[in-house]
Amino acid sequence: MERSMDPSLTSHDEVQPLLAPNSRRRGDSVASFISRGRANTVNSLKSGYETVKRHKVQFLTCLFGAIFLYLGFTLAFLPRTSLSRDLRRLHFSSYTKAEAYRVYLEALTEKNELKxxxxxxxxxxxxxxxxxxxxxxxxxxxxxxxxxxxxxYYPWLNEPIDTEISLWENGQLKLSASKMEDPLDEDPSSQAGDSVPAFHGYSANGDVTARFVFCNYGRLDDYKFMENQGIELEGKVHIIRYGSMFRGLKVKNAEAHGAAAVILYTDPFDDGEMTVKNGHKAYPEGPARNPSGIQRGSVEFFTESPGDPTTPGYASKSRSMRRDSPAGRVPGIPSVPMSARDASKILVYLNEQGVRIGKGGDIQNFDYFTGPSQENVKIRVYNEQKYEIKETKDIIVEIPGILRGSSVIIGNHRDSWTVGGAGDPNSGSSILLEIARGLDELRSKGWKPLRTIKLISWDAEEPAMIGSTEYGEDHADKLKKEVLAYFNLDTAVSGWKFTCEANPLLANLLRKAAHLTPFSHQPEHTLYDYWLDQSSAEVGILGSGTDFAVFQNHLGIPSVNIKFEDNKVSDAVYQYHTNYDSYTWMEKFVDPEYDLHNTLAMFVGLSALMLTENELVSFQSTPYVQLIKNYFDRWHTLLLETFKSQSNVIKKASNVSELLSYLAFNITGPFDDHLAHLRQQTTTDYPFWSFYKKIGIYLRLSGINKRLKTLDRLFLTEMGLKDREWMKHAIFGPDKFEGYIGDVLPGLHEAILSRDEAEAEKWLEILEYQISKMIKLLTLD
Structure with a gap:
């Protein structure tokens, strides 16, 4: 008989065996259990899906509502941020500008590796x-x-084989000048076995024996005076004192006036107060010049066309490349340097010969007569140099920035004429390495610069700024497109006089950086205080003669040249380009604790950071235009005195004057005010829902930065200055007749001095065009 089943009992009997440890049927295996579990899961999902499907609208509404509430709650409590902070956060850099400055300064304060x-x-x-x-x-x-x-790069360079300066009377040898300074027990560098004998870079080989004349500083005015006095110059050896102008131009002037050879010497009179004649002891016992010191140096005409003279305007990229003749860029006559001590033994032969010239000097027993020497008194100048193509190497370190396509360069050369070179150039070389260490400290803490920073150690500056010039010519287009500014450190420390020469676009930035730079480890006393006391924080005019030339004068890149130099009053005489420019001299008479070096490392690095870390390029147009206007007003007055009142030159000058006045009084002020307002907006915090405002600020920022980057480039010319085509800038260039010092509006100035009306008119037309472009560039939409 079939038994009826109780559902509750059946359920109990099916479950009970799972709990009994020793009785398990085949159907209750693990596989069976998993199979049933999978089936239940699938059925559950199907059931859930059907439920969601039946209530799809309600489900989606709840889901999106929950997401909206979550995002709304989160965004409501997001911190307000500025465009400045957003740029850094997007690139995983949390450092603010102030924090970057602080860490950099602390790194150089806590440690000093300059010695x-x-x-x-x-x-x-x-x-x-x-x-x-x-x-x-x-x-x-x-x-x-x-x-x-x-x-x-592979420039054409020379090294000395042999030189000689000897004095002959009645065919008898009276003197052979020394080729080397005296070795000093107190100065190990002066005793080095590999010391460099005295010679000139790019001096012509030759052997000349002739009568000699004294030509003072070798300026054109000196030669004009001598010609007016009827002094015989042709075929003579010209003895010229250093100072007043670049040595290469001295040799060029001498050659143009018939010199057979040139001897250059340093007159202690030009050292200022610190002379033996004024009661001071000579180095190493005291601060005055050692009389055996001989100033080496280049006589290539690099204030007209620097770089390898066989590749003018293009880079010397290989040994086998096409090369031009160096004629016209180097002297065609031999030249040799000489000490003041040997000069005193030779120049006395000119007393009572010819006429007195110049303001006198400190050469013992010499009355500063021109000569020429008597027929029986002659000098032999022998110069043998080895010329060859030589490999040189620039070293480049790049710290990539967040904003690509914009960079700042800090550079200095490392080659020297002597074993020492403590002041020139290696004070700057050491500072460059300290700046690198400070920036590395920042990098190690997660900092990234907003703009790229490059540190470059140049080679072969001394002969003709070759490393920087070849690099600039090699990468000209890229550099003009990307580089905001170049900072130069040549001869960074040789005294206690702080000197800052710069493109005026950077003047205010440099003063702000000086405000933040402690002076010589005195936190309560800033570099700006020291600068203000010395020169009212004056920013000087750039000239030439060092590595900024290719950037400022050829490529239109705003540049800075910064140094502590000999003040000619209380500082020890700088033993420039002699064997006594040594670490011994530096540590005894100038910077024993390397505090000045440390100050410059802080200042230059901080100045570069203030340019790279600010979203808005830290230029100001007002000082730039005011400088142009001041100099144009000066040359305008000279122009009115030089040319006829009814000439086209006068009319064009009036047009340029009006344009400059309009630019200075109507354009630069509002433009710089706009920069200040935009800078404030860049650092202003906005809530997230105002993100569109930051987009607008960024677009305006990008547009203004492009204008500022191209501002100085507006004044580049294709044809360059007259007889100096390499010098492309219409506003800044080296003085044509002195070389090292700077000139403003050099093309116009030279045309006025030479009374060349057509040339003056040409430069006025160029300036009218360039200033009109500047007005357009700086006019706000």
């Missing part, structure tokens, strides 16, 4: 192409965590 660097740089001779200082610089930068790259 170590300077002693390593001055351990041996390091002419252009020296491998040892190259390797030291490269390895040091690499030890800071950088990956330096190298740019190689």
């Amino acid at each position: 170590k660097h300077l002693r390593n740089y001055t351990a041996h001779r390091h002419l252009s192409g020296d491998e040892r200082v190259f390797q030291y610089t490269f390895d040091t930068l690499k030890s800071y965590g950088f990956s330096p790259s190298v740019e190689k």
Whole structure:
């Protein structure tokens, strides 16, 4: 008989065996259990899906509502941010500008490696192409965590084989001038076995024996005076004192006036107060010049056309490339330098010969007569130089920025004429390495610069600014497109007089950086205070003669040249380009604790950071235009005195004057005010829902930065200055007749001095066009 089943019992009997440990039927295996579980899960999902499907609208409404509430709640409590902070956060950099400045300054305050660097740089001779200082610089930068790259160039260079200056009377040898300074027990550098004998870079080979004349400083005015006095110049050896102008132009002037050879010497009179004649002891016992010091240096005409004279305007990229004749860029006559001590033994032969010239000097027993020497008194000048193509290497470190396509360069050369070179150039070389260390400290803490920073160690500056010039010519288009400014450190420390020469676009930035720079480890006393006391914080005019030339004068990149130099009053005399420019001299008479070096490392690095870390380029147009206007007003007055009142020159000058006045009084003020307002907007915090405002600020920022980057480039000319085509800038250039110092509106100024009406008219037309473009560039829409 079939038994009826109780549902509750059946359920109990099916469950009970799962709990009994020793009785399990085949159907209750693990596989069966998993199979049933999978079926239940699928059924549940199907059931859930059907439910969602039946209530789809309600489900989606609840889902999106929950997301909206969550996002709304989150966004409501988001912090207000500025465009400045957003740019850094997007690139995972949390450092503010102020924090970056602080960390950099602290890194250089807590540690100072400058003494170590300077002693390593001055351990041996390091002419252009020296491998040892190259390797030291490269390895040091690499030890800071950088990956330096190298740019190689192959210029035509000379090194000395033999030189001679000898005095002959009645065919008898009276004197052979020394080729080297006296070795000093107190100065190890002066005793080095690899010391460099005295010579001139790019001096012509030759052997000349002739009567001699004294030509004072070798200026055109000196030669004009001598010609008016009927002094015989043709075929003579011209003895010229250093000072007043670039040595290469002295030799050029001498050659133009018939010199057979040139001797250059340093007159202690030009050292200022610190002379033996004024009661001071000579180095090493005292601060005055050692009389055996001989100033080496280049006589290439690099204030007209720097760089390799066989590749003018283009880079010397290989040994086998096409080369031009160097004629016209180097002298055609031999020249040799001489000490003041040997000059005193030769120049006395000119007393009572010819006429007195100039303001006198400190050469013992010499009355500063022109000569020429008597028929029986002659000088032999022998010069033998080895010329060859030589490999040189620039070292480049790049710290990529958040905003690509915009960069700042800090540079200095490392080659020297002597074993020492403590002031020129290795005070700057050491500072460059300290700046690198400070920036590495920032990098190690997660900082990224807003704009790219490049640190460059130039090679072969001394002969003709070759490393920087070849690099600039090689990368001209890219540099003009990207580089905001160039900071130069040549001869950074040689005294206590602070000197800052710069494009006026950077003047206010430099003063602000000086405000933040402690002076010589005195936190309560800033570099700005010191600068203000010395010169009312004056920013000087750039000239030439060092590595900024290719940037400012050829490419239109605003540049800065900063140094502590000999003040000619209370500072020890700078033993420039002699064997006594040594770490011994530096530590005894100038910067024993390397505090001045440290101050400059802080100041230059901080100035560069203030340019790279500000979203808006830190230029100001008002000082730039005011400088142009001041100099134009000066040349305008000279022009009115030089040319006839009814000439086209006068009319065009009036047009330029009106344009400059309009630019100065109507355009630059509102433009700089707009910059200040935009800078404030960049750092103003906005809530998230005002993101569109930050987009607008960013677009305006980008547009203004493009204008500022191209501002100085507006004044480049295709044809360059007259007889100096390499010098392309219409506003800034080296003085044509003195070389080192700067001139403003040089093309116009030279045309007025030469009374060349057509040339003056041409430059006025150029300036009218360029100033009109500047008005358009700075006019706000």
